[in-house]
Structure formats: C-alpha cells, structure tokens
Amino acid sequence: MDRYAVVGNPVAHSKSPLIHAAFAAQTGQALVYEALLAPLDGFAATVAAFRAAGGLGLNVTVPFKLDAFALADRLSPRAEAAGAVNTLAFERGDIYGDNTDGCGLVRDLTQNLGWSLSGRRILLLGAGGAARGALLPLLIEQPAALVIANRTESRAVELADRFRTQARDTLLHACSFDALSGSSFDVVINATAASLAAQSPALPEGLYAPGALAYDMMYGKDETPFMRAARSAGVAVVADGLGMLVEQAAESFFLWRGVRPHTRAVLATLRTLIDQG
Numbered sequence: 001m002d003r004y005a006v007v008g009n010p011v012a013h014s015k016s017p018l019i020h021a022a023f024a025a026q027t028g029q030a031l032v033y034e035a036l037l038a039p040l041d042g043f044a045a046t047v048a049a050f051r052a053a054g055g056l057g058l059n060v061t062v063p064f065k066l067d068a069f070a071l072a073d074r075l076s077p078r079a080e081a082a083g084a085v086n087t088l089a090f091e092r093g094d095i096y097g098d099n100t101d102g103c104g105l106v107r108d109l110t111q112n113l114g115w116s117l118s119g120r121r122i123l124l125l126g127a128g129g130a131a132r133g134a135l136l137p138l139l140i141e142q143p144a145a146l147v148i149a150n151r152t153e154s155r156a157v158e159l160a161d162r163f164r165t166q167a168r169d170t171l172l173h174a175c176s177f178d179a180l181s182g183s184s185f186d187v188v189i190n191a192t193a194a195s196l197a198a199q200s201p202a203l204p205e206g207l208y209a210p211g212a213l214a215y216d217m218m219y220g221k222d223e224t225p226f227m228r229a230a231r232s233a234g235v236a237v238v239a240d241g242l243g244m245l246v247e248q249a250a251e252s253f254f255l256w257r258g259v260r261p262h263t264r265a266v267l268a269t270l271r272t273l274i275d276q277g
C-alpha cells in the first residue's frame, strides 16, 4: 500500500492519521498513514529512511517545518512565501515542499464558515511562523485591508515589508497592539502562541466591527482565552482552528492523490472526539 505519515516531535497527539484515514476511506484511496516520531536532531535521517522504505509523502509538524523547508529540492510559491513546509511529496526523484496551512485557514473561513474575505478588513495577530504562513493565501483573497499586529512591533513591520509586493490593492499595515486603538475589523485572526500560555493577546477594546468574526488558529476541548475575550466583547461568530487543521490536511491529500476529499463529516467527527476529551 502507498505510505504516508506525519512526522514531528512529539507526534503521538497528532490528529492527522485519523483525518487521512477518513479521507482515504471516503475517496476509496488505498493508502496507509502513520505517525512518525523523529529525534530532534534527526529530521533529515528520518525522512530519508521513510523515503527509502517506499514512503510517498509526509506532513510535517512541530518543530520541523523549517527543516522541511531546507530539505526540499523544489518549493511551491506558498511554501516559499511561508518560509516553512508542512507537506513533502517524494516524486520524480526529488523532494517537493508545499505549505497548505494558510490555504487551510482560508478554506475554513470561506467555505466552512461562509465568510467572504474579499473587500473585508482583516486583523492578523502575531508575526511568527503561523502568521507568516497565512499571509499569502489571505492576500490572494484581496481584502480591503490586512493589518498585522504583534506584541513585538518590529516583527510585524518586518513581516509586512516582506509581503509588500504581493499586497496589490490590499492596504497592508503593521503595528503594535496598542496602536490598534480606534480601528475596527470584520475578521480578527489570532495567530499568536498566546493560547499556549493560557493567555489572550492584550488588545484594546472596540476592535470588532458589527457582525465580525473572531478566529483562533488554535483549538482544544475548551475555547481559548482569545475566543472567550471575543465573546465577552459581544462577538457573535467565534471559531477555533479545528477546521483549518482538517482543511490543510485535505489540501495535502489533494496534492498527493489528486483527489479532493469532502471535509464536513470528518470535521464533525473530530469535533465530537475532541469534545469528549
């Protein structure tokens, strides 16, 4: 059978084997998908061994997305823009690196949540890898404005400068959290790691335009502090990143197999599993 895997450290918690098994069953694709633990200093060797054993593709998770970027012989434009790789495909004797995270985010927003981004005002919180990976796919949707705000303002400015030429008609701006005071947005996306420390970014009041969406790239059994803060601020539509996880997986599956799985039922099953703890 064709072999795929997710490689990370740690990796035992990964939902990817479950998601890809569901996609394979649904589309009738004969494949196996495992979880592969790589030593922290042994990413390239783990990939090489998997490939030598006939493996066809890998998803790459923490902390190896930069290693995967460095390892790829060829990169998709969105991987190049992200500066990180979450999907490897072994084809024609070389290693192709792609990044489906940002595309997964946009698909979740536009298709699962039914949110058109074109002409909207978007606020992206954070300036690390997660924010960078989202930028090109968000800009492709042609929002009216895309503001990157970060605790460390200089990182937001650097990130905005990097994407200046891809912004076209979108007003691309970078600032600190404090400088957001007085502005409002239709979509606010939390791409910071604050939730990992059980915190919400320290944001000024009044950020949400009427009918706005608050979206956290993180997910879990309970709502994140950012999501709870958004609800307290009166935001009606609040979403976590579980849909993004399923959509990035679907895009990887499509890259490897040329078949696009339906995601709705898989997302619903996963939600139930997570709610059950």
Ligand code: ATR
Pocket: 125, 126, 127, 128, 129, 130, 131, 150, 151, 152, 155, 191, 192, 193, 194, 197, 199, 200, 201, 202
């Ligand atoms: P990732 O690849 O997950 O984005 P990262 O590159 O370490 O991880 O970036 C983490 C992001 O979360 C950064 O934007 C960081 O802000 P700083 O650049 O100021 O460090 C942000 N972040 C982490 N903890 C945060 C917190 N408690 N409040 C606000 N932002 C936080």
